[in-house]
Amino acid sequence: MNRIICGVDVSKDWLDVHVRPVGVTGRFGNDAGGIAELAALCGRHAVELVAMEASGGYERLAWLLLSELGRPCAAPLNARNVRRFAEAMGFLEKTDRIDAGVIAHYAEVRNVVPAPPPSPAQQRLKALVCRLSQVTGDLVANKQRRAAAASAETLESIDEVIALLKRQERRLSGEIASLIDDDPLWARLDAALRSVKGVASRTVAVLMATVPEIGLISNKAIAKVIGLAPIANDSGGRHGHRPVRGGRSGPRSILFLIARLAARYDPHLSAFHDRLHKAGKPKMVIRIALARKLLVILNAKARDARNEFANAT
Structure with a gap:
Protein backbone atom coordinates (compact mmCIF):
# COMPACT_ATOMS: atom_id res chain seq x y z
CA MET A 1 0.00 0.00 0.00
CA ASN A 2 1.31 3.43 -0.93
CA ARG A 3 2.23 5.82 1.84
CA ILE A 4 0.32 9.07 2.25
CA ILE A 5 2.86 11.78 1.48
CA CYS A 6 2.49 15.54 1.61
CA GLY A 7 4.65 17.33 -0.93
CA VAL A 8 5.44 20.95 -0.08
CA ASP A 9 6.71 23.52 -2.55
CA VAL A 10 8.43 26.23 -0.51
CA SER A 11 8.77 29.89 -1.34
CA LYS A 12 9.60 32.90 0.81
CA ASP A 13 5.96 33.61 1.73
CA TRP A 14 4.00 30.48 0.84
CA LEU A 15 3.86 26.73 1.25
CA ASP A 16 1.97 25.01 -1.58
CA VAL A 17 1.00 21.45 -0.69
CA HIS A 18 -0.23 18.31 -2.42
CA VAL A 19 -1.23 15.24 -0.43
CA ARG A 20 -0.63 12.07 -2.44
CA PRO A 21 -2.52 9.88 -3.30
CA VAL A 22 -5.68 11.56 -1.99
CA GLY A 23 -5.09 14.59 -4.20
CA VAL A 24 -5.76 17.29 -1.58
CA THR A 25 -4.05 20.58 -2.35
CA GLY A 26 -3.71 23.88 -0.53
CA ARG A 27 -1.62 26.96 0.17
CA PHE A 28 -0.42 28.10 3.60
CA GLY A 29 1.68 30.97 4.82
CA ASN A 30 5.34 30.23 5.44
CA ASP A 31 5.09 31.32 9.07
CA ALA A 32 4.21 29.75 12.41
CA GLY A 33 0.44 30.09 11.87
CA GLY A 34 0.49 28.68 8.35
CA ILE A 35 2.74 25.80 9.37
CA ALA A 36 0.36 24.93 12.24
CA GLU A 37 -2.51 24.81 9.73
CA LEU A 38 -0.42 22.58 7.48
CA ALA A 39 0.29 20.25 10.42
CA ALA A 40 -3.46 20.06 11.13
CA LEU A 41 -4.12 19.17 7.46
CA CYS A 42 -1.52 16.40 7.68
CA GLY A 43 -3.23 15.10 10.81
CA ARG A 44 -6.67 14.99 9.16
CA HIS A 45 -5.34 12.95 6.25
CA ALA A 46 -2.99 10.69 8.26
CA VAL A 47 0.07 11.92 6.36
CA GLU A 48 3.04 9.63 7.00
CA LEU A 49 5.73 11.88 5.53
CA VAL A 50 6.14 15.55 4.68
CA ALA A 51 8.63 16.17 1.86
CA MET A 52 9.95 19.50 0.61
CA GLU A 53 12.82 20.79 -1.49
CA ALA A 54 15.82 22.69 -0.26
CA SER A 55 14.92 26.29 -1.03
CA GLY A 56 17.76 28.52 0.08
CA GLY A 57 16.84 28.25 3.76
CA TYR A 58 13.15 29.17 3.37
CA GLU A 59 12.27 25.54 4.12
CA ARG A 60 14.04 25.55 7.50
CA LEU A 61 11.18 26.95 9.61
CA ALA A 62 8.65 24.47 8.19
CA TRP A 63 11.00 21.52 8.74
CA LEU A 64 11.68 22.49 12.35
CA LEU A 65 8.12 23.37 13.36
CA LEU A 66 6.48 20.41 11.64
CA SER A 67 8.95 18.08 13.36
CA GLU A 68 8.16 19.73 16.71
CA LEU A 69 4.45 19.22 16.02
CA GLY A 70 5.01 15.50 15.51
CA ARG A 71 4.81 15.39 11.72
CA PRO A 72 7.56 13.17 10.22
CA CYS A 73 9.57 15.21 7.72
CA ALA A 74 12.20 14.18 5.23
CA ALA A 75 15.42 16.12 5.00
CA PRO A 76 15.07 18.80 2.29
CA LEU A 77 15.30 17.19 -1.14
CA ASN A 78 17.72 18.14 -3.89
CA ALA A 79 15.80 20.59 -6.09
CA ARG A 80 17.71 19.64 -9.24
CA ASN A 81 16.86 15.96 -8.82
CA VAL A 82 13.19 16.77 -8.29
CA ARG A 83 13.10 18.98 -11.40
CA ARG A 84 14.69 16.28 -13.55
CA PHE A 85 12.21 13.77 -12.16
CA ALA A 86 9.36 16.13 -13.14
CA GLU A 87 10.66 16.36 -16.71
CA ALA A 88 11.07 12.59 -16.89
CA MET A 89 7.43 12.24 -15.82
CA GLY A 90 6.35 14.63 -18.58
CA PHE A 91 5.85 17.80 -16.51
CA LEU A 92 7.57 20.39 -18.67
CA GLU A 93 5.49 23.21 -17.22
CA LYS A 94 6.36 24.53 -13.77
CA THR A 95 3.95 25.95 -11.20
CA ASP A 96 3.94 25.83 -7.42
CA ARG A 97 0.97 23.43 -7.38
CA ILE A 98 2.56 21.11 -9.95
CA ASP A 99 5.86 21.19 -8.07
CA ALA A 100 4.18 20.18 -4.81
CA GLY A 101 2.64 17.14 -6.51
CA VAL A 102 5.94 16.21 -8.15
CA ILE A 103 7.76 16.43 -4.81
CA ALA A 104 5.26 14.03 -3.22
CA HIS A 105 5.58 11.63 -6.16
CA TYR A 106 9.40 11.82 -6.09
CA ALA A 107 9.46 11.06 -2.35
CA GLU A 108 7.21 8.06 -2.95
CA VAL A 109 9.26 6.64 -5.80
CA ARG A 110 12.58 7.18 -4.02
CA ASN A 111 11.16 5.75 -0.78
CA VAL A 112 12.34 8.81 1.13
CA VAL A 113 12.31 8.33 4.91
CA PRO A 114 11.83 10.84 7.75
CA ALA A 115 14.90 12.60 9.15
CA PRO A 116 15.14 14.54 12.40
CA PRO A 117 16.09 18.19 12.05
CA PRO A 118 19.55 19.26 13.23
CA SER A 119 19.93 19.99 16.92
CA PRO A 120 19.90 23.62 18.09
CA ALA A 121 23.67 23.42 18.67
CA GLN A 122 24.22 22.07 15.14
CA GLN A 123 22.05 24.84 13.70
CA ARG A 124 23.97 27.48 15.63
CA LEU A 125 27.33 26.07 14.58
CA LYS A 126 26.28 26.06 10.92
CA ALA A 127 24.97 29.63 11.18
CA LEU A 128 28.18 30.86 12.83
CA VAL A 129 30.41 29.12 10.29
CA CYS A 130 28.33 30.52 7.43
CA ARG A 131 28.54 34.03 8.86
CA LEU A 132 32.29 33.71 9.43
CA SER A 133 32.71 32.71 5.79
CA GLN A 134 30.74 35.79 4.71
CA VAL A 135 32.79 38.09 6.94
CA THR A 136 36.04 36.58 5.67
CA GLY A 137 34.93 37.08 2.08
CA ASP A 138 33.96 40.70 2.79
CA LEU A 139 37.32 41.25 4.47
CA VAL A 140 39.22 40.00 1.43
CA ALA A 141 37.09 42.14 -0.89
CA ASN A 142 37.68 45.29 1.16
CA LYS A 143 41.42 44.69 1.32
CA GLN A 144 41.43 44.48 -2.45
CA ARG A 145 39.43 47.69 -2.68
CA ARG A 146 41.91 49.36 -0.33
CA ALA A 147 44.80 48.40 -2.59
CA ALA A 148 43.07 50.13 -5.50
CA ALA A 149 41.88 53.19 -3.56
CA ALA A 150 43.45 56.56 -4.34
CA SER A 151 41.95 59.20 -2.06
CA ALA A 152 42.60 59.53 1.67
CA GLU A 153 38.87 59.79 2.32
CA THR A 154 38.22 56.48 0.59
CA LEU A 155 41.06 54.81 2.46
CA GLU A 156 39.68 56.02 5.79
CA SER A 157 36.23 54.68 4.99
CA ILE A 158 37.59 51.30 3.92
CA ASP A 159 39.84 51.09 6.99
CA GLU A 160 36.80 51.56 9.23
CA VAL A 161 35.00 48.71 7.49
CA ILE A 162 38.09 46.47 7.69
CA ALA A 163 38.45 47.15 11.41
CA LEU A 164 34.79 46.23 11.97
CA LEU A 165 35.11 43.04 9.94
CA LYS A 166 38.25 42.01 11.83
CA ARG A 167 36.43 42.45 15.15
CA GLN A 168 33.54 40.35 13.89
CA GLU A 169 35.93 37.72 12.57
CA ARG A 170 37.62 37.40 15.98
CA ARG A 171 34.27 37.29 17.80
CA LEU A 172 32.78 34.66 15.49
CA SER A 173 35.93 32.51 15.66
CA GLY A 174 35.80 32.68 19.46
CA GLU A 175 32.12 31.73 19.59
CA ILE A 176 32.70 28.78 17.25
CA ALA A 177 35.65 27.56 19.35
CA SER A 178 33.62 27.87 22.56
CA LEU A 179 30.66 26.02 21.05
CA ILE A 180 32.89 23.13 19.99
CA ASP A 181 34.78 23.02 23.30
CA ASP A 182 31.52 22.94 25.29
CA ASP A 183 30.37 19.73 23.58
CA PRO A 184 32.43 16.69 24.68
CA LEU A 185 31.91 14.78 21.42
CA TRP A 186 32.67 17.79 19.26
CA ALA A 187 35.77 18.54 21.30
CA ARG A 188 37.01 15.00 20.74
CA LEU A 189 36.26 15.20 17.02
CA ASP A 190 38.03 18.55 16.82
CA ALA A 191 41.17 17.11 18.40
CA ALA A 192 41.08 14.02 16.18
CA LEU A 193 40.69 15.94 12.93
CA ARG A 194 43.31 18.55 13.84
CA SER A 195 45.81 15.75 14.46
CA VAL A 196 46.28 15.74 10.68
CA LYS A 197 48.97 18.34 10.03
CA GLY A 198 47.71 21.18 7.87
CA VAL A 199 44.12 20.86 9.08
CA ALA A 200 43.34 23.92 11.22
CA SER A 201 40.46 24.66 13.57
CA ARG A 202 38.52 26.66 10.96
CA THR A 203 38.63 23.74 8.53
CA VAL A 204 37.36 21.43 11.26
CA ALA A 205 34.55 23.83 12.09
CA VAL A 206 33.44 23.91 8.44
CA LEU A 207 33.45 20.12 8.23
CA MET A 208 31.55 19.69 11.48
CA ALA A 209 28.98 22.32 10.49
CA THR A 210 28.37 21.19 6.92
CA VAL A 211 29.19 17.46 7.08
CA ASN A 233 30.14 6.46 -17.35
CA ASP A 234 30.13 3.07 -19.07
CA SER A 235 27.91 1.71 -21.83
CA GLY A 236 28.38 -1.61 -23.59
CA GLY A 237 32.07 -1.93 -24.40
CA ARG A 238 32.76 1.75 -23.78
CA HIS A 239 34.42 2.84 -20.55
CA GLY A 240 34.10 6.59 -20.44
CA HIS A 241 35.79 9.22 -18.33
CA ARG A 242 34.43 9.17 -14.78
CA PRO A 243 33.83 12.72 -13.57
CA VAL A 244 32.90 13.93 -10.12
CA ARG A 245 29.59 15.74 -9.89
Whole structure:
Protein backbone atom coordinates (compact mmCIF):
# COMPACT_ATOMS: atom_id res chain seq x y z
CA MET A 1 0.00 0.00 0.00
CA ASN A 2 1.31 3.43 -0.93
CA ARG A 3 2.23 5.82 1.84
CA ILE A 4 0.32 9.07 2.25
CA ILE A 5 2.86 11.78 1.48
CA CYS A 6 2.49 15.54 1.61
CA GLY A 7 4.65 17.33 -0.93
CA VAL A 8 5.44 20.95 -0.08
CA ASP A 9 6.71 23.52 -2.55
CA VAL A 10 8.43 26.23 -0.51
CA SER A 11 8.77 29.89 -1.34
CA LYS A 12 9.60 32.90 0.81
CA ASP A 13 5.96 33.61 1.73
CA TRP A 14 4.00 30.48 0.84
CA LEU A 15 3.86 26.73 1.25
CA ASP A 16 1.97 25.01 -1.58
CA VAL A 17 1.00 21.45 -0.69
CA HIS A 18 -0.23 18.31 -2.42
CA VAL A 19 -1.23 15.24 -0.43
CA ARG A 20 -0.63 12.07 -2.44
CA PRO A 21 -2.52 9.88 -3.30
CA VAL A 22 -5.68 11.56 -1.99
CA GLY A 23 -5.09 14.59 -4.20
CA VAL A 24 -5.76 17.29 -1.58
CA THR A 25 -4.05 20.58 -2.35
CA GLY A 26 -3.71 23.88 -0.53
CA ARG A 27 -1.62 26.96 0.17
CA PHE A 28 -0.42 28.10 3.60
CA GLY A 29 1.68 30.97 4.82
CA ASN A 30 5.34 30.23 5.44
CA ASP A 31 5.09 31.32 9.07
CA ALA A 32 4.21 29.75 12.41
CA GLY A 33 0.44 30.09 11.87
CA GLY A 34 0.49 28.68 8.35
CA ILE A 35 2.74 25.80 9.37
CA ALA A 36 0.36 24.93 12.24
CA GLU A 37 -2.51 24.81 9.73
CA LEU A 38 -0.42 22.58 7.48
CA ALA A 39 0.29 20.25 10.42
CA ALA A 40 -3.46 20.06 11.13
CA LEU A 41 -4.12 19.17 7.46
CA CYS A 42 -1.52 16.40 7.68
CA GLY A 43 -3.23 15.10 10.81
CA ARG A 44 -6.67 14.99 9.16
CA HIS A 45 -5.34 12.95 6.25
CA ALA A 46 -2.99 10.69 8.26
CA VAL A 47 0.07 11.92 6.36
CA GLU A 48 3.04 9.63 7.00
CA LEU A 49 5.73 11.88 5.53
CA VAL A 50 6.14 15.55 4.68
CA ALA A 51 8.63 16.17 1.86
CA MET A 52 9.95 19.50 0.61
CA GLU A 53 12.82 20.79 -1.49
CA ALA A 54 15.82 22.69 -0.26
CA SER A 55 14.92 26.29 -1.03
CA GLY A 56 17.76 28.52 0.08
CA GLY A 57 16.84 28.25 3.76
CA TYR A 58 13.15 29.17 3.37
CA GLU A 59 12.27 25.54 4.12
CA ARG A 60 14.04 25.55 7.50
CA LEU A 61 11.18 26.95 9.61
CA ALA A 62 8.65 24.47 8.19
CA TRP A 63 11.00 21.52 8.74
CA LEU A 64 11.68 22.49 12.35
CA LEU A 65 8.12 23.37 13.36
CA LEU A 66 6.48 20.41 11.64
CA SER A 67 8.95 18.08 13.36
CA GLU A 68 8.16 19.73 16.71
CA LEU A 69 4.45 19.22 16.02
CA GLY A 70 5.01 15.50 15.51
CA ARG A 71 4.81 15.39 11.72
CA PRO A 72 7.56 13.17 10.22
CA CYS A 73 9.57 15.21 7.72
CA ALA A 74 12.20 14.18 5.23
CA ALA A 75 15.42 16.12 5.00
CA PRO A 76 15.07 18.80 2.29
CA LEU A 77 15.30 17.19 -1.14
CA ASN A 78 17.72 18.14 -3.89
CA ALA A 79 15.80 20.59 -6.09
CA ARG A 80 17.71 19.64 -9.24
CA ASN A 81 16.86 15.96 -8.82
CA VAL A 82 13.19 16.77 -8.29
CA ARG A 83 13.10 18.98 -11.40
CA ARG A 84 14.69 16.28 -13.55
CA PHE A 85 12.21 13.77 -12.16
CA ALA A 86 9.36 16.13 -13.14
CA GLU A 87 10.66 16.36 -16.71
CA ALA A 88 11.07 12.59 -16.89
CA MET A 89 7.43 12.24 -15.82
CA GLY A 90 6.35 14.63 -18.58
CA PHE A 91 5.85 17.80 -16.51
CA LEU A 92 7.57 20.39 -18.67
CA GLU A 93 5.49 23.21 -17.22
CA LYS A 94 6.36 24.53 -13.77
CA THR A 95 3.95 25.95 -11.20
CA ASP A 96 3.94 25.83 -7.42
CA ARG A 97 0.97 23.43 -7.38
CA ILE A 98 2.56 21.11 -9.95
CA ASP A 99 5.86 21.19 -8.07
CA ALA A 100 4.18 20.18 -4.81
CA GLY A 101 2.64 17.14 -6.51
CA VAL A 102 5.94 16.21 -8.15
CA ILE A 103 7.76 16.43 -4.81
CA ALA A 104 5.26 14.03 -3.22
CA HIS A 105 5.58 11.63 -6.16
CA TYR A 106 9.40 11.82 -6.09
CA ALA A 107 9.46 11.06 -2.35
CA GLU A 108 7.21 8.06 -2.95
CA VAL A 109 9.26 6.64 -5.80
CA ARG A 110 12.58 7.18 -4.02
CA ASN A 111 11.16 5.75 -0.78
CA VAL A 112 12.34 8.81 1.13
CA VAL A 113 12.31 8.33 4.91
CA PRO A 114 11.83 10.84 7.75
CA ALA A 115 14.90 12.60 9.15
CA PRO A 116 15.14 14.54 12.40
CA PRO A 117 16.09 18.19 12.05
CA PRO A 118 19.55 19.26 13.23
CA SER A 119 19.93 19.99 16.92
CA PRO A 120 19.90 23.62 18.09
CA ALA A 121 23.67 23.42 18.67
CA GLN A 122 24.22 22.07 15.14
CA GLN A 123 22.05 24.84 13.70
CA ARG A 124 23.97 27.48 15.63
CA LEU A 125 27.33 26.07 14.58
CA LYS A 126 26.28 26.06 10.92
CA ALA A 127 24.97 29.63 11.18
CA LEU A 128 28.18 30.86 12.83
CA VAL A 129 30.41 29.12 10.29
CA CYS A 130 28.33 30.52 7.43
CA ARG A 131 28.54 34.03 8.86
CA LEU A 132 32.29 33.71 9.43
CA SER A 133 32.71 32.71 5.79
CA GLN A 134 30.74 35.79 4.71
CA VAL A 135 32.79 38.09 6.94
CA THR A 136 36.04 36.58 5.67
CA GLY A 137 34.93 37.08 2.08
CA ASP A 138 33.96 40.70 2.79
CA LEU A 139 37.32 41.25 4.47
CA VAL A 140 39.22 40.00 1.43
CA ALA A 141 37.09 42.14 -0.89
CA ASN A 142 37.68 45.29 1.16
CA LYS A 143 41.42 44.69 1.32
CA GLN A 144 41.43 44.48 -2.45
CA ARG A 145 39.43 47.69 -2.68
CA ARG A 146 41.91 49.36 -0.33
CA ALA A 147 44.80 48.40 -2.59
CA ALA A 148 43.07 50.13 -5.50
CA ALA A 149 41.88 53.19 -3.56
CA ALA A 150 43.45 56.56 -4.34
CA SER A 151 41.95 59.20 -2.06
CA ALA A 152 42.60 59.53 1.67
CA GLU A 153 38.87 59.79 2.32
CA THR A 154 38.22 56.48 0.59
CA LEU A 155 41.06 54.81 2.46
CA GLU A 156 39.68 56.02 5.79
CA SER A 157 36.23 54.68 4.99
CA ILE A 158 37.59 51.30 3.92
CA ASP A 159 39.84 51.09 6.99
CA GLU A 160 36.80 51.56 9.23
CA VAL A 161 35.00 48.71 7.49
CA ILE A 162 38.09 46.47 7.69
CA ALA A 163 38.45 47.15 11.41
CA LEU A 164 34.79 46.23 11.97
CA LEU A 165 35.11 43.04 9.94
CA LYS A 166 38.25 42.01 11.83
CA ARG A 167 36.43 42.45 15.15
CA GLN A 168 33.54 40.35 13.89
CA GLU A 169 35.93 37.72 12.57
CA ARG A 170 37.62 37.40 15.98
CA ARG A 171 34.27 37.29 17.80
CA LEU A 172 32.78 34.66 15.49
CA SER A 173 35.93 32.51 15.66
CA GLY A 174 35.80 32.68 19.46
CA GLU A 175 32.12 31.73 19.59
CA ILE A 176 32.70 28.78 17.25
CA ALA A 177 35.65 27.56 19.35
CA SER A 178 33.62 27.87 22.56
CA LEU A 179 30.66 26.02 21.05
CA ILE A 180 32.89 23.13 19.99
CA ASP A 181 34.78 23.02 23.30
CA ASP A 182 31.52 22.94 25.29
CA ASP A 183 30.37 19.73 23.58
CA PRO A 184 32.43 16.69 24.68
CA LEU A 185 31.91 14.78 21.42
CA TRP A 186 32.67 17.79 19.26
CA ALA A 187 35.77 18.54 21.30
CA ARG A 188 37.01 15.00 20.74
CA LEU A 189 36.26 15.20 17.02
CA ASP A 190 38.03 18.55 16.82
CA ALA A 191 41.17 17.11 18.40
CA ALA A 192 41.08 14.02 16.18
CA LEU A 193 40.69 15.94 12.93
CA ARG A 194 43.31 18.55 13.84
CA SER A 195 45.81 15.75 14.46
CA VAL A 196 46.28 15.74 10.68
CA LYS A 197 48.97 18.34 10.03
CA GLY A 198 47.71 21.18 7.87
CA VAL A 199 44.12 20.86 9.08
CA ALA A 200 43.34 23.92 11.22
CA SER A 201 40.46 24.66 13.57
CA ARG A 202 38.52 26.66 10.96
CA THR A 203 38.63 23.74 8.53
CA VAL A 204 37.36 21.43 11.26
CA ALA A 205 34.55 23.83 12.09
CA VAL A 206 33.44 23.91 8.44
CA LEU A 207 33.45 20.12 8.23
CA MET A 208 31.55 19.69 11.48
CA ALA A 209 28.98 22.32 10.49
CA THR A 210 28.37 21.19 6.92
CA VAL A 211 29.19 17.46 7.08
CA PRO A 212 27.68 16.21 10.36
CA GLU A 213 27.80 12.68 8.87
CA ILE A 214 31.59 12.58 9.14
CA GLY A 215 32.64 9.45 11.00
CA LEU A 216 29.14 7.96 10.74
CA ILE A 217 29.09 6.69 7.16
CA SER A 218 31.48 4.75 4.95
CA ASN A 219 34.34 6.29 3.02
CA LYS A 220 32.57 5.72 -0.29
CA ALA A 221 29.35 7.26 0.99
CA ILE A 222 31.00 10.39 2.37
CA ALA A 223 32.98 10.88 -0.85
CA LYS A 224 29.67 10.88 -2.71
CA VAL A 225 28.08 13.26 -0.20
CA ILE A 226 30.90 15.77 -0.72
CA GLY A 227 31.06 15.25 -4.48
CA LEU A 228 34.48 13.62 -4.69
CA ALA A 229 33.36 10.18 -5.87
CA PRO A 230 33.90 9.29 -9.55
CA ILE A 231 30.61 8.75 -11.39
CA ALA A 232 30.49 5.67 -13.64
CA ASN A 233 30.14 6.46 -17.35
CA ASP A 234 30.13 3.07 -19.07
CA SER A 235 27.91 1.71 -21.83
CA GLY A 236 28.38 -1.61 -23.59
CA GLY A 237 32.07 -1.93 -24.40
CA ARG A 238 32.76 1.75 -23.78
CA HIS A 239 34.42 2.84 -20.55
CA GLY A 240 34.10 6.59 -20.44
CA HIS A 241 35.79 9.22 -18.33
CA ARG A 242 34.43 9.17 -14.78
CA PRO A 243 33.83 12.72 -13.57
CA VAL A 244 32.90 13.93 -10.12
CA ARG A 245 29.59 15.74 -9.89
CA GLY A 246 27.15 17.13 -7.35
CA GLY A 247 27.78 17.06 -3.63
CA ARG A 248 28.42 19.90 -1.19
CA SER A 249 30.53 22.60 -2.73
CA GLY A 250 31.51 24.34 0.53
CA PRO A 251 33.42 21.51 2.22
CA ARG A 252 34.70 20.30 -1.14
CA SER A 253 36.35 23.67 -1.79
CA ILE A 254 37.96 23.58 1.65
CA LEU A 255 39.30 20.08 1.04
CA PHE A 256 40.81 21.15 -2.29
CA LEU A 257 42.72 23.90 -0.51
CA ILE A 258 43.79 21.91 2.52
CA ALA A 259 44.72 18.65 0.80
CA ARG A 260 47.73 20.13 -1.01
CA LEU A 261 48.88 21.81 2.21
CA ALA A 262 48.48 18.59 4.22
CA ALA A 263 50.52 16.72 1.59
CA ARG A 264 53.54 18.84 2.57
CA TYR A 265 53.51 17.33 6.04
CA ASP A 266 51.90 13.88 5.67
CA PRO A 267 54.29 11.38 4.03
CA HIS A 268 51.44 9.15 2.84
CA LEU A 269 49.63 12.02 1.12
CA SER A 270 52.92 13.27 -0.30
CA ALA A 271 53.78 9.84 -1.72
CA PHE A 272 50.27 9.51 -3.13
CA HIS A 273 50.59 12.88 -4.86
CA ASP A 274 54.02 12.04 -6.28
CA ARG A 275 52.80 8.67 -7.57
CA LEU A 276 49.92 10.26 -9.46
CA HIS A 277 52.19 13.00 -10.81
CA LYS A 278 54.76 10.49 -12.09
CA ALA A 279 51.96 8.51 -13.71
CA GLY A 280 51.17 11.58 -15.81
CA LYS A 281 47.74 12.23 -14.35
CA PRO A 282 46.20 15.66 -15.13
CA LYS A 283 46.46 18.32 -12.44
CA MET A 284 42.71 18.34 -11.77
CA VAL A 285 42.63 14.55 -11.40
CA ILE A 286 45.46 14.77 -8.87
CA ARG A 287 43.69 17.58 -7.04
CA ILE A 288 40.45 15.61 -6.76
CA ALA A 289 42.19 12.38 -5.77
CA LEU A 290 44.22 14.15 -3.09
CA ALA A 291 41.12 15.80 -1.64
CA ARG A 292 39.31 12.46 -1.59
CA LYS A 293 42.28 10.79 0.10
CA LEU A 294 42.31 13.47 2.80
CA LEU A 295 38.56 13.10 3.28
CA VAL A 296 38.94 9.35 3.77
CA ILE A 297 41.66 9.94 6.39
CA LEU A 298 39.52 12.50 8.23
CA ASN A 299 36.46 10.23 8.08
CA ALA A 300 38.46 7.37 9.59
CA LYS A 301 39.78 9.58 12.38
CA ALA A 302 36.27 10.88 13.10
CA ARG A 303 34.96 7.31 13.19
CA ASP A 304 37.63 6.28 15.70
CA ALA A 305 36.92 9.36 17.83
CA ARG A 306 33.20 8.61 17.89
CA ASN A 307 33.84 4.98 18.87
CA GLU A 308 36.21 6.03 21.64
CA PHE A 309 33.68 8.55 22.92
CA ALA A 310 30.87 5.98 22.87
CA ASN A 311 32.98 3.40 24.73
CA ALA A 312 34.10 5.99 27.31
CA THR A 313 30.52 6.97 28.11
